[in-house]
Amino acid sequence: MTSTRPRVFPEVRSHCPYCAFQCGMTLSVGSDGLPEAKADPSFPVNNGQMCIKGFTSGELLQRSDRLHHPLRKSVSGSFAKVSWDQALDEIAERIINIQRTNGPDSIGCFGSGALTNEKAYLLGKFARVALRTRMIDYNGRYCMSSAAAGQNRSFGIDRGLPFPVADIAGAKTVMLWGSNLADTLPPIMQYFERMQEAGGRIIVVDPRLTSTARQAHLHLQLTPGSDVILANGLLHLAIEMKRIDQTYIRSRTVGFEQVRSAVSRYTPDLVERVCGIGIDKLRQAVIWLSEERSMLLSGRGPEQQIKGVDGVCAMINLMLAMGHVGKPFSGYGTLTGQGNGQGGREHGQKSDQLPGYRSIENLTDRLEIARFWGIPETELPRKGLSAVEMLRSLGQQIRGLLVFGSNVAVATPDSGHVESGLQSLDLLVVTDSFLNETSQYADFVLPVTQWAEEEGTMTNLEGRVIHRRPLVEPPEGVRTDWWILCELAKRLGRSEQFNFSEPKDIFDELAQATRGGRADYSGINYDKIDRNDGVFWPCPSKDHPGTPRLFADRFFHEDGLARFVPVEHRPAGEMPDQTYPLYLTTGRYKEQYNSGAQTRKVGSLRSARPMPCVQVHPRLAERLGLEEGEPAIVSTRRAGAEFIVQITTDIRPDTIFIPFHYGGKEAVNRLTNPALDPVSRMPEYKICAARIEPKPTEPDLLEDSDYGQA
Numbered sequence: 001m002t003s004t005r006p007r008v009f010p011e012v013r014s015h016c017p018y019c020a021f022q023c024g025m026t027l028s029v030g031s032d033g034l035p036e037a038k039a040d041p042s043f044p045v046n047n048g049q050m051c052i053k054g055f056t057s058g059e060l061l062q063r064s065d066r067l068h069h070p071l072r073k074s075v076s077g078s079f080a081k082v083s084w085d086q087a088l089d090e091i092a093e094r095i096i097n098i099q100r101t102n103g104p105d106s107i108g109c110f111g112s113g114a115l116t117n118e119k120a121y122l123l124g125k126f127a128r129v130a131l132r133t134r135m136i137d138y139n140g141r142y143c144m145s146s147a148a149a150g151q152n153r154s155f156g157i158d159r160g161l162p163f164p165v166a167d168i169a170g171a172k173t174v175m176l177w178g179s180n181l182a183d184t185l186p187p188i189m190q191y192f193e194r195m196q197e198a199g200g201r202i203i204v205v206d207p208r209l210t211s212t213a214r215q216a217h218l219h220l221q222l223t224p225g226s227d228v229i230l231a232n233g234l235l236h237l238a239i240e241m242k243r244i245d246q247t248y249i250r251s252r253t254v255g256f257e258q259v260r261s262a263v264s265r266y267t268p269d270l271v272e273r274v275c276g277i278g279i280d281k282l283r284q285a286v287i288w289l290s291e292e293r294s295m296l297l298s299g300r301g302p303e304q305q306i307k308g309v310d311g312v313c314a315m316i317n318l319m320l321a322m323g324h325v326g327k328p329f330s331g332y333g334t335l336t337g338q339g340n341g342q343g344g345r346e347h348g349q350k351s352d353q354l355p356g357y358r359s360i361e362n363l364t365d366r367l368e369i370a371r372f373w374g375i376p377e378t379e380l381p382r383k384g385l386s387a388v389e390m391l392r393s394l395g396q397q398i399r400g401l402l403v404f405g406s407n408v409a410v411a412t413p414d415s416g417h418v419e420s421g422l423q424s425l426d427l428l429v430v431t432d433s434f435l436n437e438t439s440q441y442a443d444f445v446l447p448v449t450q451w452a453e454e455e456g457t458m459t460n461l462e463g464r465v466i467h468r469r470p471l472v473e474p475p476e477g478v479r480t481d482w483w484i485l486c487e488l489a490k491r492l493g494r495s496e497q498f499n500f501s502e503p504k505d506i507f508d509e510l511a512q513a514t515r516g517g518r519a520d521y522s523g524i525n526y527d528k529i530d531r532n533d534g535v536f537w538p539c540p541s542k543d544h545p546g547t548p549r550l551f552a553d554r555f556f557h558e559d560g561l562a563r564f565v566p567v568e569h570r571p572a573g574e575m576p577d578q579t580y581p582l583y584l585t586t587g588r589y590k591e592q593y594n595s596g597a598q599t600r601k602v603g604s605l606r607s608a609r610p611m612p613c614v615q616v617h618p619r620l621a622e623r624l625g626l627e628e629g630e631p632a633i634v635s636t637r638r639a640g641a642e643f644i645v646q647i648t649t650d651i652r653p654d655t656i657f658i659p660f661h662y663g664g665k666e667a668v669n670r671l672t673n674p675a676l677d678p679v680s681r682m683p684e685y686k687i688c689a690a691r692i693e694p695k696p697t698e699p700d701l702l703e704d705s706d707y708g709q710a
């Protein structure tokens with residue numbers, strides 16, 4: 001591979017491109033003359049640690065397959081280079097023509113939790129003001145939407161962690177519910193180590209014995225999808241064991257009686273029968289959790305289900321009843337995933353939201369933002385379709401799509417359907433630094449700067465707004481997403497509202513737009529972030545220090561009280577049956593990130609995890625004749641695909657696991673179920689019904705199997 005060598009600014013402190021931990025990072029020039037990422041010892045979240053993905057991220061800055069020119073698909077189906085003006089003029093013209101024929105909502109925008117706050121804000125504004133379309137949503141719908149909806153219901157606000165991560169070190173018990181953070185947020189383990197040194201313990205709730213569960217004092221290896229039964233069952237038992245805090249319930253919450261009656265039928269017997277967890281473990285969990293300084297932190301396990309929102313409320317009910325929420329080193333939090341998964345859900349790239357976490361269906365919110373943007377309220381579009389629904393209507397209601405920061409062809413459930421949709425569009429525009437499985441279907445691919453080549457802000461998993469500073473000079477020919485949005489807006493006749501010369505200007509507008517909203521950034525600016533290593537929102541005025549800890553005195557409902565929300569178990573969208581007798585669940589490897597569009601390009605990560613394997617319990621393997629290292633066909637009602645078998649006692653015998661970081665024939669999302677949570681519209685990535693069988697060895701047998709059939 002030939003390398004382009006960017007000029008490095010070694011003295012600058014910035015942050016990692018990937019997850020919501022947003023480790024502090026610097027770049028230096030390695031002995032081979034190439035950029036090398038280093039962990040910033042002085043950033044107070046990672047404290048000099050990073051994971052393998054961060055350490056190897058410099059490789060992305062000098063790859064020869066980096067895009068340097070806008071590409072346009074020619075009639076022959078191959079990409080040809082065009083100038084920026086040609087690309088932008090033609091895209092704008094095609095948008096205008098499509099909207100003229102099919103109406104404003106025929107153009108959709110798809111955003112991302114990888115985008116800076118500035119880009120996320122501008123994309124939301126672009127869709128509503130320049131395109132005037134209802135159709136905008138983003139991949140945070142796949143990630144944080146259930147946790148967000150659950151926290152809003154219970155607390156009246158959605159900030160992933162209501163306290164700094166360093167508080168974990170001061171806890172006595174931490175229950176990790178469906179989070180494999182030893183692999184997905186590795187530097188966070190420093191806080192767990194400190195907590196354990198002080199005698200603290202970890203409880204893990206996961207159907208798999210993960211690297212996180214190996215470090216736990218108690219592992220509740222539940223049946224996939226039985227989370228609400230377990231959470232309600234723990235509360236049932238806590239009430240019976242008199243391990244709840246009546247004074248707290250009376251003074252800080254409403255609705256406990258309904259929840260008490262809702263959980264009355266969730267007996268230890270039921271939990272044992274459905275979740276497969278015995279009473280001794282349940283009792284132990286209740287005793288530890290009910291002691292002071294207890295935290296419950298959830299990951300995507302219980303959230304990526306069609307009852308994800310209810311699952312979150314059930315976990316919060318438990319922590320409220322025990323009186324933990326708002327006390328030091330205690331409470332509930334969700335572990336946000338993407339780099340700007342938190343900020344990305346606050347500034348209006350979600351179909352139902354306006355900046356500052358305002359609602360697009362609330363008249364007061366609409367009037368405020370319409371005035372701020374200088375348009376009549378009647379011109380502001382209403383709520384559009386959620387991510388999966390939007391992608392499933394490509395080619396029908398939606399004729400053109402603009403994608404910023406998501407590899408939807410790999411990341412979306414039932415991805416075969418999405419791929420057909422992408423192919424049927426009149427216009428697909430993808431902005432990215434590299435080609436990926438989604439942009440292969442694009443009419444235009446616009447090359448953008450990578451994280452280390454641009455400026456902006458991100459909001460990490462704690463709600464701390466941080467400054468992403470340029471670590472290298474961008475290569476020639478690339479532009480930023482925000483510049484592209486401004487240039488397109490001009491061509492769509494909206495230059496006045498998109499007149500920005502640098503990210504700081506966008507941030508200052510964004511901050512003002514959030515004034516008085518639930519996620520109030522109005523007292524934050526770049527200087528303040530720089531002086532303080534980040535500022536926690538809400539920060540409603542210039543002299544306000546920011547808010548590291550929430551809920552000490554009040555919750556964010558008008559009466560200041562938290563809500564108990566009664567919830568009932570529901571079966572998964574698809575349950576195992578005779579034809580598809582197993583649970584298929586999906587998730588992550590430590591060495592790959594999300595759709596893999598970035599990490600599959602990094603040599604050491606690719607060799608560490610070159611392909612997805614299917615985890616199978618030895619008993620299941622024996623029964624079905626599956627062999628370690630041999631190919632097997634996994635099929636569901638959507639499709640079948642081939643995966644290499646990995647036999648391990650780390651998984652339940654009724655469940656198989658496949659990571660989703662790979663594209664094409666290796667994409668597990670060809671198999672997953674696009675069923676959605678009715679409230680959050682989160683897809684059920686964590687459960688569908690599947691079958692596995694050894695791959696037939698005779699080539700002619702292949703034709704008889706339903707491999708690859710929908």
Ligand SMILES: Nc1nc2c(c(=O)[nH]1)N[C@H]1C(S)=C(S)[C@@H](COP(=O)(O)OP(=O)(O)OC[C@H]3O[C@@H](n4cnc5c(=O)[nH]c(N)nc54)[C@H](O)[C@@H]3O)O[C@H]1N2
Binds near residue numbers: 298
């Ligand atoms: N290495 C790495 N790190 C990452 C990412 C990455 O792709 N790779 N992505 C980032 C992003 S965007 C996100 S959202 C986070 C995700 O971080 P996590 O939530 O930690 O990751 P997952 O592997 O998706 O799911 C966590 C666990 O849920 C379990 N699970 C499956 N089904 C169920 C169930 O029914 N109930 C319960 N309780 N658990 C279940 C799985 O076995 C898995 O171990 O990671 C972030 N960090």
Ligand SMILES: Nc1nc2c(c(=O)[nH]1)N[C@H]1C(S)=C(S)[C@@H](COP(=O)(O)OP(=O)(O)OC[C@H]3O[C@@H](n4cnc5c(=O)[nH]c(N)nc54)[C@H](O)[C@@H]3O)O[C@H]1N2
Binds near residue numbers: 411
């Ligand atoms: N089966 C299954 N599927 C899942 C999940 C699961 O657990 N199981 N998890 C879901 C979750 S939690 C998530 S977050 C999604 C993630 O999946 P995706 O939405 O596909 O996210 P990434 O793989 O991070 O893709 C990011 C793309 O954006 C590009 N990019 C990065 N930064 C920028 C930027 O600033 N501008 C532009 N224009 N492009 C940028 C990268 O190069 C890459 O091509 O997958 C979801 N899909």
Ligand code: SF4
Binds near residue numbers: 052053
């Ligand atoms: S991927 Fe996450 S944990 Fe790993 S270095 Fe980057 S920010 Fe830190």
Ligand SMILES: [Mo]
Binds near residue numbers: 142143144
């Ligand atoms: Mo995510």
